[in-house]
Amino acid sequence: MTNKEYDFSKIEPKWQKYWDENKTFRADDFSGKKKFYCLVEFPYPSGDGLHVGHPRSYTALDILARKRRMQDCNVLFPMGFDSFGLPSENYAIKTGIHPTIVTRKNIERFTAQLKSLGFSFDWDRVFSTTDPDYYRWTQWIFIKFFEKGLAYKSKMPINWCLSCKIGLANEEVVDGKCERCGGDVEKRSIEQWMLKITAYADKLIKDLDTVDFLEKIKAQQINWIGRSEGADVDFMIDGTGRKITVYTTRPDTLFGATYMVLSPEHALVHEITSAQQKDAVDAYCRHAARMSDLERTEEKEKTGVFTGAYAVNPVNGKKIPVWIADYVLISYGTGAIMAVAAHDTRDFEFAVKFRLPVICIISPDVKEAESAGVDIQDVLEGKSCWSGNGRMINSSNSDGLDINGLEVTDSKRRTTEWLEKKGIGKGAVNYKLRDWVFSRQRYWGEPIPMIHCDKCGWVPVPEDQLPVLLPQVDKYEPTDTGESPLAVISDWVRTTCPKCGAAAKRETDTMPNWAGSSWYFLRYIDPKNNKCFADRKKLDYWMGVDWYNGGMEHTTLHLLYSRFWNKFLFDCGLVPTSEPYMKRTSHGMVLGEGGEKMSKSRGNVINPDDVVGKYGADVFRLYEMFIGPFDQSAAWDTKGISGIDRFLRKLWRMMVESEISDEPMNREQLRVLHQTIKKVGEDIETLDLNTAISQMMIFTNEFSKSGKLPREAAESFIKVLAPFAPHICEELWEIFGHGSSIAHAPWPAYKDEFLKLDEIEILVQIKGRPKARMMMPAGITQDKMQELALGNAEVGKELSGKKIIKVVCVPGRLVNIVSNP
RNA sequence: GCGCGGGUGGCGAAAUUGGCAGACGCGCCAGACUUAGGAUCUGGUGGGGCAACCCAUGGGGGUUCAAAUCCCCCCUCGCGCACCA
Numbered sequence: 001m002t003n004k005e006y007d008f009s010k011i012e013p014k015w016q017k018y019w020d021e022n023k024t025f026r027a028d029d030f031s032g033k034k035k036f037y038c039l040v041e042f043p044y045p046s047g048d049g050l051h052v053g054h055p056r057s058y059t060a061l062d063i064l065a066r067k068r069r070m071q072d073c074n075v076l077f078p079m080g081f082d083s084f085g086l087p088s089e090n091y092a093i094k095t096g097i098h099p100t101i102v103t104r105k106n107i108e109r110f111t112a113q114l115k116s117l118g119f120s121f122d123w124d125r126v127f128s129t130t131d132p133d134y135y136r137w138t139q140w141i142f143i144k145f146f147e148k149g150l151a152y153k154s155k156m157p158i159n160w161c162l163s164c165k166i167g168l169a170n171e172e173v174v175d176g177k178c179e180r181c182g183g184d185v186e187k188r189s190i191e192q193w194m195l196k197i198t199a200y201a202d203k204l205i206k207d208l209d210t211v212d213f214l215e216k217i218k219a220q221q222i223n224w225i226g227r228s229e230g231a232d233v234d235f236m237i238d239g240t241g242r243k244i245t246v247y248t249t250r251p252d253t254l255f256g257a258t259y260m261v262l263s264p265e266h267a268l269v270h271e272i273t274s275a276q277q278k279d280a281v282d283a284y285c286r287h288a289a290r291m292s293d294l295e296r297t298e299e300k301e302k303t304g305v306f307t308g309a310y311a312v313n314p315v316n317g318k319k320i321p322v323w324i325a326d327y328v329l330i331s332y333g334t335g336a337i338m339a340v341a342a343h344d345t346r347d348f349e350f351a352v353k354f355r356l357p358v359i360c361i362i363s364p365d366v367k368e369a370e371s372a373g374v375d376i377q378d379v380l381e382g383k384s385c386w387s388g389n390g391r392m393i394n395s396s397n398s399d400g401l402d403i404n405g406l407e408v409t410d411s412k413r414r415t416t417e418w419l420e421k422k423g424i425g426k427g428a429v430n431y432k433l434r435d436w437v438f439s440r441q442r443y444w445g446e447p448i449p450m451i452h453c454d455k456c457g458w459v460p461v462p463e464d465q466l467p468v469l470l471p472q473v474d475k476y477e478p479t480d481t482g483e484s485p486l487a488v489i490s491d492w493v494r495t496t497c498p499k500c501g502a503a504a505k506r507e508t509d510t511m512p513n514w515a516g517s518s519w520y521f522l523r524y525i526d527p528k529n530n531k532c533f534a535d536r537k538k539l540d541y542w543m544g545v546d547w548y549n550g551g552m553e554h555t556t557l558h559l560l561y562s563r564f565w566n567k568f569l570f571d572c573g574l575v576p577t578s579e580p581y582m583k584r585t586s587h588g589m590v591l592g593e594g595g596e597k598m599s600k601s602r603g604n605v606i607n608p609d610d611v612v613g614k615y616g617a618d619v620f621r622l623y624e625m626f627i628g629p630f631d632q633s634a635a636w637d638t639k640g641i642s643g644i645d646r647f648l649r650k651l652w653r654m655m656v657e658s659e660i661s662d663e664p665m666n667r668e669q670l671r672v673l674h675q676t677i678k679k680v681g682e683d684i685e686t687l688d689l690n691t692a693i694s695q696m697m698i699f700t701n702e703f704s705k706s707g708k709l710p711r712e713a714a715e716s717f718i719k720v721l722a723p724f725a726p727h728i729c730e731e732l733w734e735i736f737g738h739g740s741s742i743a744h745a746p747w748p749a750y751k752d753e754f755l756k757l758d759e760i761e762i763l764v765q766i767k768g769r770p771k772a773r774m775m776m777p778a779g780i781t782q783d784k785m786q787e788l789a790l791g792n793a794e795v796g797k798e799l800s801g802k803k804i805i806k807v808v809c810v811p812g813r814l815v816n817i818v819s820n821p
Numbered sequence: 822g823c824g825c826g827g828g829u830g831g832c833g834a835a836a837u838u839g840g841c842a843g844a845c846g847c848g849c850c851a852g853a854c855u856u857a858g859g860a861u862c863u864g865g866u867g868g869g870g871c872a873a874c875c876c877a878u879g880g881g882g883g884u885u886c887a888a889a890u891c892c893c894c895c896c897u898c899g900c901g902c903a904c905c906a
Binding site: 215216219220222223224226228230246247248249250261296297300302325326327328329331332333336337338339340344345346347349430431432552555556626627628629631632633634635637639640641642643644646647650653690691693694695696697698701761763765767768770773805806807808810813814816817818 | 822823824825826827832833834835840841844845846847848859861886887899900901902903904905906
């Protein structure tokens with residue numbers, strides 16, 4: 001053999017070219033093999049190039065995809081680019097270069113980087129969300145939403161980022177700031193296209209039961225959707241004939257409602273306010289309107305104003321004052337609440353401050369109150385607040401409602417029934433989830449394919465005129481008026497109504513950058529189709545995605561949105577599965593050296609190209625998998641790479657310098673080999689890739705001891721390592737005389753019989769303390785174990801003069817002798 | 822406040838139907854080979870003690886022959902949500 005030196009700089013390009021030319025990783029539409037659709041989140045092709053975080057996810061699923069191919073599956077492992085977005089647009093504003101050009105350049109760089117890492121993507125299926133052939137169908141799906149009444153235009157207060165000059169979805173506002181730029185966000189009322197994701201709130205929760213997502217992902221989605229069950233209850237406003245509906249999760253606490261609070265934005269505030277209170281109420285409302293969401297939540301002390309109006313409590317006819325306060329949000333429930341000061345900490349705080357009555361109607365659970373350190377007497381006297389469990393008291397009227405003595409579930413049910421019978425309320429469900437603000441007032445996005453006609457209203461662009469292409473513009477700058485830069489291109493905006501032919505105007509808003517990624521997993525299945533978004537037969541074959549890995553940061557954005565789109569398409573009969581992803585896992589972040597987030601400003605960014613250039617792709621891939629548990633964040637450690645580098649070079653020497661023997665392996669070699677096949681195979685399935693690599697290191701340590709290398713061990717080992725370090729393994733596979741790629745070589749099987757030892761070292765403990773180690777035959781009985789242990793000289797010495805009380809034998813592990821004293 | 826994760830050597834970490842804590846790797850120490858070593862190989866490496874032994878998985882209690890692992894209380898770090906009625 002001539003290849004004495006391990007030279008990744010020759011090996012890696014060689015095999016990358018081979019895979020490209022031979023289309024080694026092409027997925028076949030339809031096949032007798034078992035299909036496996038393996039997906040990673042496609043990147044935004046930023047000008048900075050690939051981040052070392054991308055390969056963490058990509059390598060892990062590449063390992064899985066490669067293993068599945070060796071297990072004779074038909075694997076779809078695609079890649080694409082999510083290219084609409086602000087950075088390209090901002091770059092265009094700065095330089096005047098069209099985003100299309102920048103995007104094309106960035107995609108070229110990303111493609112080269114991804115290929116240099118040896119990922120087994122099916123490159124024949126690549127596309128960018130900015131390809132007109134792709135966004136044609138994004139627009140088409142939008143029209144489907146419109147046709148089904150799930151896309152609607154509405155003037156509503158939205159989150160407006162002052163520096164990006166763009167409206168944001170709720171999900172894009174983090175801590176009151178713009179998720180992207182960290183700038184201030186204010187409320188503005190603008191006409192917006194909305195997608196009715198709330199119509200799917202229940203299904204988005206319930207169907208989580210049918211999929212295999214990490215528990216924390218499910219929990220976060222459920223929490224975000226925020227379903228709660230309660231009742232809407234009508235209160236009459238005294239002397240006005242007006243009715244105000246409140247939403248409460250505890251209708252059974254009506255007897256404890258001592259006042260009512262409306263949000264300052266509530267529609268009826270001004271109608272019910274008394275003349276004396278008008279000035280105070282107006283001033284409060286103006287003040288509240290000026291505050292941003294952030295300031296409003298930062299306000300710790302409760303504020304509010306009395307409206308002068310009284311509401312009538314429907315369970316007992318008592319008049320209770322109506323206040324306004326900004327702790328009641330217009331965006332949740334009905335924007336009005338009944339306040340039960342004795343059993344809600346916020347209401348209690350408010351009541352104390354404004355000297356409103358506190359009436360206790362729940363007698364605290366004694367045990368619970370004790371462990372919480374709450375004085376029950378104080379609660380009963382209205383001196384402190386109890387929001388825990390307990391039994392209802394003071395809760396009956398002469399009109400057929402008596403819930404005294406009941407616990408929560410029963411009292412809620414009974415009260416709701418009573419309200420419904422009397423026609424003054426009914427059971428209701430509420431969600432924290434809001435409809436999705438789907439308009440953006442920027443250039444670099446999919447044009448929303450709608451036309452406004454004065455006579456016909458909003459009319460979709462006819463299907464045969466899709467895609468609505470982004471027109472060329474001279475200036476990309478967003479405007480302060482909230483209009484898209486497209487609005488100034490008058491000959492593009494001017495068009496005719498597809499319905500009546502009259503003069504009409506195009507919608508100038510574009511879609512948010514989450515649009516393209518909401519259905520891309522469907523397009524990979526049939527990326528070149530120009531008749532429909534994807535052929536139904538192919539969808540039937542490939543869907544759903546068997547395994548999808550991505551970042552936790554997308555849990556309440558992309559992951560939720562794309563589940564919603566898929567469910568909608570499923571209800572339209574267009575896709576075969578209600579859930580798009582059968583399994584979802586998540587990787588931890590790759591942090592900079594020292595554990596801080598990588599950023600240009602910290603100067604701790606690691607460029608993958610540098611690592612690949614110095615150590616090669618195989619080392620880079622192995623290192624990222626060895627760095628720590630896959631689901632936890634990990635700090636980059638340049639020193640740590642050398643361990644992997646040594647491992648591969650040691651392996652190479654072992655493979656090419658040893659005498660390859662066909663003699664049978666010894667017992668220990670067999671055991672290590674089969675243990676390695678077993679452990680690596682199992683660890684890949686759970687993405688415990690760090691321990692898989694440890695096991696492979698144990699293998700090389702064992703087999704490099706002598707200068708002889710059994711052929712069977714070598715070849716099996718190359719196969720299990722191949723998914724991790726594909727280039728070096730292809731090269732070794734060739735050196736070992738195989739003519740074709742290892743990518744489709746069969747995954748090796750292990751035999752249980754070789755995993756067992758003939759003799760096992762058994763620990764002998766006395767009262768739990770290790771005293772001796774003895775070799776015992778593997779299949780030994782417990783009686784025999786005990787006998788051997790007690791016959792041990794060391795043990796006998798320890799036990800002399802002591803009385804044996806008990807002996808515990810654990811087969812294959814230990815004998816524990818309990819003695820007295 | 823609510824929800825979800827973590828806390829183990831100098832460092833990244835292993836170990837879960839409870840069964841020898843620290844696999845594997847980094848770093849460090851010693852030695853070999855070498856003109857040389859940021860190459861390679863061999864050995865060592867949780868802490869204390871000369872030793873027998875003792876102490877160690879955030880802290881405190883408990884269950885058990887046996888606890889990093891199970892139960893109770895507490896501390897701490899990270900992430901997500903947050904005046905959601």
